Amino acid sequence: RSQVKVELLSDRLQAGLKSRAEPKTLRSQLFAVVTHDTRRRLDQIRTPTLVVKPEQDLLVRPHHSELLLARIPGARLLSLPEAGHGCVFQCAKRVNAALLEHFASNEPAPRDG
Numbered sequence: 702r703s704q705v706k707v708e709l710l711s712d713r714l715q716a717g718l719k720s721r722a723e724p725k726t727l728r729s730q731l732f733a734v735v736t737h738d739t740r741r742r743l744d745q746i747r748t749p750t751l752v753v754k755p756e757q758d759l760l761v762r763p764h765h766s767e768l769l770l771a772r773i774p775g776a777r778l779l780s781l782p783e784a785g786h787g788c789v790f791q792c793a794k795r796v797n798a799a800l801l802e803h804f805a806s807n808e809p810a811p812r813d814g
Contacts, residue, residue: 710787743772749807750776751799755788777803 722730750773754766770776779799784791 710790713787713790740768740772743769744774746773746776749803751803752776752778753788753796753799754778754780755784755786755791756780756782757785758788760786 750769752766752769752773754763754770756763766778766780770778779796781788781792781795789796
């Protein structure tokens, strides 16, 4: 089963590598990553929030999920010990189930019309 996940992830990565982003796009992405910072406003979020924490992520360190959890009022955590940056593919069933549960439990009650 693990081998299947590795193969699927490998196929997805290979497909993504066939087309390269324009250098201007890459520079813009890097600039956004380096300069965008909303940490001071996280406590203003009032929308129910599910923070996904892939424990093996090498691109976005897992402790950042803990910071989000601490700063967003009422946020809940989905920890994925075996997942990396591709957690939505590596743990698709768990992530999708958690998202469906999160959406269902936070759906507004129907209004009487």
